[in-house]
Amino acid sequence: MPENAIEVRGLEKTYAGSGGNAPNRALKGIDLDVPAGSIFGLLGPNGAGKSTFINILAGLVTKTAGSVRIWGFDQDVNPRQSRAAIGVVPQELNVDPFFCAYDALEVQAGLYAVPKAERRSMEILRRVGLEDKARAYSRTLSGGMRRRLLVAKALVHNPAVLVLDEPTAGVDIELRQMLWSYVRELNAAGTTVILTTHYLEEAQEMCDRIAIINHGEVVACDDTAALLGRLDAKTLVLRLEQAATEVPQLGDGLQVELRDPRTLRITYSRSRWQAPDLVSRVQAAGLACTDISTEEPDLEDVFLALTSKTPAEG
Numbered sequence: 001m002p003e004n005a006i007e008v009r010g011l012e013k014t015y016a017g018s019g020g021n022a023p024n025r026a027l028k029g030i031d032l033d034v035p036a037g038s039i040f041g042l043l044g045p046n047g048a049g050k051s052t053f054i055n056i057l058a059g060l061v062t063k064t065a066g067s068v069r070i071w072g073f074d075q076d077v078n079p080r081q082s083r084a085a086i087g088v089v090p091q092e093l094n095v096d097p098f099f100c101a102y103d104a105l106e107v108q109a110g111l112y113a114v115p116k117a118e119r120r121s122m123e124i125l126r127r128v129g130l131e132d133k134a135r136a137y138s139r140t141l142s143g144g145m146r147r148r149l150l151v152a153k154a155l156v157h158n159p160a161v162l163v164l165d166e167p168t169a170g171v172d173i174e175l176r177q178m179l180w181s182y183v184r185e186l187n188a189a190g191t192t193v194i195l196t197t198h199y200l201e202e203a204q205e206m207c208d209r210i211a212i213i214n215h216g217e218v219v220a221c222d223d224t225a226a227l228l229g230r231l232d233a234k235t236l237v238l239r240l241e242q243a244a245t246e247v248p249q250l251g252d253g254l255q256v257e258l259r260d261p262r263t264l265r266i267t268y269s270r271s272r273w274q275a276p277d278l279v280s281r282v283q284a285a286g287l288a289c290t291d292i293s294t295e296e297p298d299l300e301d302v303f304l305a306l307t308s309k310t311p312a313e314g
C-alpha cells in the first residue's frame, strides 16, 4: 500500500475564456497528499475549485499543469492503472435512463474490464439498499435511489480510492446516515475516501483530515482535531442568577455580551485566559451564576476564519 492514496503537485487548471470572458484560473498550483486509508474532506466555498480538482482526479477534466499520482500511479505515465485505482461519485444525478440498475453496473464493469467471474453487481446493489430495484429502469428511481446507484457504479471495479462529490446534497436524513455508515464500512475495509460536502458538521464528524480550498488554493490542510485546535478563541457561557442591566467590564481583549439579561457570553483567547479566572472576575463584578458552560470552536468557525465565507456562499 502506498503511503499516500493521492499525491498532487503544482496542479493548475485554467479554463479557456469563451464568449469574450477572460480565462479562469480555477486551480492555482495545488500541492496535496491524501494519506492512504483516510477519510479526507475537501471543503471550500462555491466556486473554490473542488469539483475541478475531483474531475481532474477522475480524468474528466484535463489539467493545465502539474502532476497527479493515484495509488502510486502517475496519471500521465500510467493512465490505465491510475484510472482503475479510483471511483468517483459525481455531484450530478446523471443515470442512464435506458438501463436497469443491475445492467448499469454490468456496463460499468465492462468499461473497467472487470472479468465476468469477478463482478459483484448484485452484492453491491444489496449493500447500497437497491437489491429490490435491480431490474427497475434507472429513470424510475427516486433522487435518493439514483444517488445510491451512482455510489454502486463507482464501486464496480473495487477501487482503492472512492471520491464522493457532495454525496448528501438534498438527501434525507435516513439516506444520509445509510450512506455514511456504508462509507465508514468501506473505509474500515481499507478504501481511502475523499469527500466534499457543504455540511461542515458532517465533515467534522466523518473526516480524519481536511483540506480547505479557497479561490483555487489550499488555505489549510490538517488533521481534523488540529484544524479545530487552530482557533484560539473559546466561549464561556454563564447563566446569571439575576438579570444584568449592563455588560460588565471584565478585562482587555475579552469580548463580553449579554445574549439576554440572564445569559452572559465571554469569548476569550485560550492562550491568555483560563475559564476559572473569568468566572472569578464575573463574581467580583457582583454577578452570581447558576450555570456555566464552555463552547469550543467548530469547523464552521475555522472555515469562516480561513475563507470569510460560509460554505454555501459564492
Ligand SMILES: Nc1ncnc2c1ncn2[C@@H]1O[C@H](COP(=O)(O)OP(=O)(O)OP(=O)(O)O)[C@@H](O)[C@H]1O
Pocket (backbone or CB within 6 Å): 015, 016, 024, 026, 044, 045, 046, 047, 048, 049, 050, 051, 052, 053
Ligand atoms: N467548464 C468550465 N468552464 C469554465 N469555467 C469553469 C468550468 N467549470 C468550472 N469553472 C470555473 O472554475 C471555478 C471553480 O469551479 P468548481 O466547480 O471547481 O468549484 P467548486 O468548488 O466545485 O464549487 P461548488 O461548491 O459550487 O461545486 C469557478 O470559477 C467556475 O466558474
